[in-house]
Amino acid sequence: MNNTTLKKISGLLGLSISTVSRALKNHPDISEKTKQRVTELADSLDYEPNANAIQLRTSKSNLFGLVVPSISNFFYHSFISAVEEESRKNGYALMILQSGDDPAIEILNLKLCRKSRISGLFACISNQTFNFDAYLKMKDLDIPVIFFDKVPELNNCNKICVADEASAAMAANTIILKNKKKVLAIFGNTNLSITKKRLSAFTKTMDGKIDLLVHHANSTTEAEAITLECLQQKPDTIFCMSDEILAGAMKAIQRAGLKIPDDIAVIAISNGFIPKLYFPEITYVETSGDELGRLAFSSMMACLDGSTFTQELTTVSVLVEGGSI
Amino acid sequence: MNNTTLKKISGLLGLSISTVSRALKNHPDISEKTKQRVTELADSLDYEPNANAIQLRTSKSNLFGLVVPSISNFFYHSFISAVEEESRKNGYALMILQSGDDPAIEILNLKLCRKSRISGLFACISNQTFNFDAYLKMKDLDIPVIFFDKVPELNNCNKICVADEASAAMAANTIILKNKKKVLAIFGNTNLSITKKRLSAFTKTMDGKIDLLVHHANSTTEAEAITLECLQQKPDTIFCMSDEILAGAMKAIQRAGLKIPDDIAVIAISNGFIPKLYFPEITYVETSGDELGRLAFSSMMACLDGSTFTQELTTVSVLVEGGSI
DNA sequence: TCGTTTACTGCAACCGTTTGCGGAATTGTT
DNA sequence: AACAATTCCGCAAACGGTTGCAGTAAACGA
Numbered sequence: 001m002n003n004t005t006l007k008k009i010s011g012l013l014g015l016s017i018s019t020v021s022r023a024l025k026n027h028p029d030i031s032e033k034t035k036q037r038v039t040e041l042a043d044s045l046d047y048e049p050n051a052n053a054i055q056l057r058t059s060k061s062n063l064f065g066l067v068v069p070s071i072s073n074f075f076y077h078s079f080i081s082a083v084e085e086e087s088r089k090n091g092y093a094l095m096i097l098q099s100g101d102d103p104a105i106e107i108l109n110l111k112l113c114r115k116s117r118i119s120g121l122f123a124c125i126s127n128q129t130f131n132f133d134a135y136l137k138m139k140d141l142d143i144p145v146i147f148f149d150k151v152p153e154l155n156n157c158n159k160i161c162v163a164d165e166a167s168a169a170m171a172a173n174t175i176i177l178k179n180k181k182k183v184l185a186i187f188g189n190t191n192l193s194i195t196k197k198r199l200s201a202f203t204k205t206m207d208g209k210i211d212l213l214v215h216h217a218n219s220t221t222e223a224e225a226i227t228l229e230c231l232q233q234k235p236d237t238i239f240c241m242s243d244e245i246l247a248g249a250m251k252a253i254q255r256a257g258l259k260i261p262d263d264i265a266v267i268a269i270s271n272g273f274i275p276k277l278y279f280p281e282i283t284y285v286e287t288s289g290d291e292l293g294r295l296a297f298s299s300m301m302a303c304l305d306g307s308t309f310t311q312e313l314t315t316v317s318v319l320v321e322g323g324s325i
Numbered sequence: 326m327n328n329t330t331l332k333k334i335s336g337l338l339g340l341s342i343s344t345v346s347r348a349l350k351n352h353p354d355i356s357e358k359t360k361q362r363v364t365e366l367a368d369s370l371d372y373e374p375n376a377n378a379i380q381l382r383t384s385k386s387n388l389f390g391l392v393v394p395s396i397s398n399f400f401y402h403s404f405i406s407a408v409e410e411e412s413r414k415n416g417y418a419l420m421i422l423q424s425g426d427d428p429a430i431e432i433l434n435l436k437l438c439r440k441s442r443i444s445g446l447f448a449c450i451s452n453q454t455f456n457f458d459a460y461l462k463m464k465d466l467d468i469p470v471i472f473f474d475k476v477p478e479l480n481n482c483n484k485i486c487v488a489d490e491a492s493a494a495m496a497a498n499t500i501i502l503k504n505k506k507k508v509l510a511i512f513g514n515t516n517l518s519i520t521k522k523r524l525s526a527f528t529k530t531m532d533g534k535i536d537l538l539v540h541h542a543n544s545t546t547e548a549e550a551i552t553l554e555c556l557q558q559k560p561d562t563i564f565c566m567s568d569e570i571l572a573g574a575m576k577a578i579q580r581a582g583l584k585i586p587d588d589i590a591v592i593a594i595s596n597g598f599i600p601k602l603y604f605p606e607i608t609y610v611e612t613s614g615d616e617l618g619r620l621a622f623s624s625m626m627a628c629l630d631g632s633t634f635t636q637e638l639t640t641v642s643v644l645v646e647g648g649s650i
Numbered sequence: 651t652c653g654t655t656t657a658c659t660g661c662a663a664c665c666g667t668t669t670g671c672g673g674a675a676t677t678g679t680t
Numbered sequence: 681a682a683c684a685a686t687t688c689c690g691c692a693a694a695c696g697g698t699t700g701c702a703g704t705a706a707a708c709g710a
Contacts, residue, residue: 003466081397081423094422097413098406116418117375277575
């Protein structure tokens with residue numbers, strides 16, 4: 001273990017630690033000559049300031065935390081990638097933790113974040129989270145929290161969401177426009193606000209114009225089973241609220257040997273990866289994780305700049321036509 | 326900002342900082358009574374030891390770094406998930422950084438790791454990395470490095486790899502066993518060692534027993550085009566070296582309206598996610614990122630326990646039967 | 651020649667924790 | 681009652697930086 005520290009440099013150069021520190025930060029008090037000597041030696045010794053010492057002294061860390069149910073999820077990839085990229089560009093590191101939709105682990109993860117003295121947190125709550133104390137504690141510690149995607153129903157916090165209502169309405173309108181008659185609509189876990197929003201906007205837009213079968217699925221497998229069963233009622237269209245559900249529905253459709261879009265039409269709200277796996281590609285309303293990520297990051301930076309103003313942002317949604325409806 | 330520290334607790338209890346510190350760690354010098362008083366107060370105050378201070382004092386961090394070209398890749402998901410899970414269970418946090426296959430960013434990421442004083446590094450090098458100085462520097466600092474998947478051709482370092490040859494051979498044997506006659510085999514970019522290994526093992530196992538069409542695709546779209554074209558030569562089986570390729574091949578098969586496995590059989594080497602998206606599910610040789618991750622983690626722990634013994638491990642591969650062949 | 655300014659640099663405290671060592675209070679031994 | 685052995689606890693230094701303040705030497709003006 002061969003770390004170069006300020007002390008080492010100062011010893012080698014016959015300067016004090018403080019002078020070396022200041023020289024490295026280009027402080028006006030230090031003469032050009034000294035600065036040059038210091039930086040040269042520091043470079044040749046591969047000096048890396050100890051982030052822990054800095055955080056300890058200044059109580060400013062360059063670490064963000066990100067907690068999410070699972071990084072192996074279609075949608076979160078792109079979100080995380082975007083946040084990670086922005087963080088790096090701005091000199092921050094990102095600590096990524098996953099809860100596996102287990103609230104107990106989620107709490108543990110938040111604890112780890114606090115221990116590591118992160119300076120900001122991106123959080124997507126798990127399906128089962130009803131107690132937000134751990135998040136509120138973050139606020140007590142002045143750690144800004146940006147909720148994304150699955151957000152709690154709390155006031156006074158920063159939320160970045162996809163345009164749930166608009167997306168669902170857009171999908172519904174597309175179905176109406178295509179003159180469909182009988183729709184099977186599969187939504188996710190009823191506890192989630194995302195589900196509630198999409199469901200209400202969807203049904204409201206439909207407004208009884210079309211025969212509507214609404215179901216809820218908590219997983220891909222459930223979605224497959226539901227689809228398979230409902231297929232007997234011969235819907236002409238299936239709407240899927242998410243990628244997980246779409247994957248299940250598609251499997252059922254393939255199993256039943258139905259042809260898209262002739263036998264049945266499909267439309268989904270999605271990130272875009274899964275829909276492009278099939279032929280014909282599935283028509284979907286895009287919810288871009290990438291855009292959401294950048295939005296979340298800039299929101300974080302605003303918080304760190306001292307903005308106490310909490311905001312709820314949504315991204316705009318776009319219809320991407322495949323050939324499935 | 327309302328952090329509870331040892332000092333605060335000691336002040337409240339009229340004890341010294343050191344006593345509190347020892348009480349919290351169950352040190353034998355401290356009486357049970359005192360221990361109890363201290364832990365109770367600490368609990369009620371939500372005391373979280375400052376990880377930075379600990380690292381500074383003990384020079385032991387609870388942080389691992391993980392650098393990878395992209396987390397948005399089928400295979401790395403499960404690997405990262407596994408490492409992350411194991412890390413958490415063992416009290417470590419994981420800092421995940423992606424390079425986007427850019428060596429310059431890769432170097433920056435490694436620098437960030439050093440600054441953060443990680444105690445170990447998991448690394449998958451980018452396609453373009455030919456200079457390993459930054460990695461060697463890690464070794465100078467006594468930071469163990471576990472290379473995974475794409476590993477450098479260096480001696481004396483820990484490498485964890487997928488069993489490329491064995492997987493390809495297993496797929497080939499399965500095809501032979503099923504008595505297939507004409508196989509379209511699609512591989513990836515010829516520059517990658519992974520492609521070379523899989524290709525040579527596959528063809529060697531086939532050993533002229535079966536009519537073989539070999540093609541290379543650099544992307545999902547290319548794979549689709551190739552498949553579509555080759556379908557005219559009526560192969561009875563398609564082998565896909567990777568998930569990207571499988572996705573393309575499947576799209577072509579759907580476009581052509583072929584039925585699996587009657588019209589055509591499909592087998593792939595995969596992580597398991599994509600194959601399960603279709604019905605029937607695609608039979609594949611599993612290259613488990615999950616297992617690889619756990620292997621990498623235990624290898625890391627061995628290093629931290631002082632093992633200077635470097636090893637090159639490969640995972641065993643398993644055939645997962647869908648219904649596609 | 652003698653204050654006074656200016657340009658550099660160093661001292662020392664501090665962030666929160668760990669830990670070797672020494673000291674006080676308590677108990678046990680003759 | 682005197683002394684040794686235990687228990688229990690606190691002092692202080694250290695980890696690697698940052699930063700307010702003070703000190704020194706050179707340069708300057710009068």
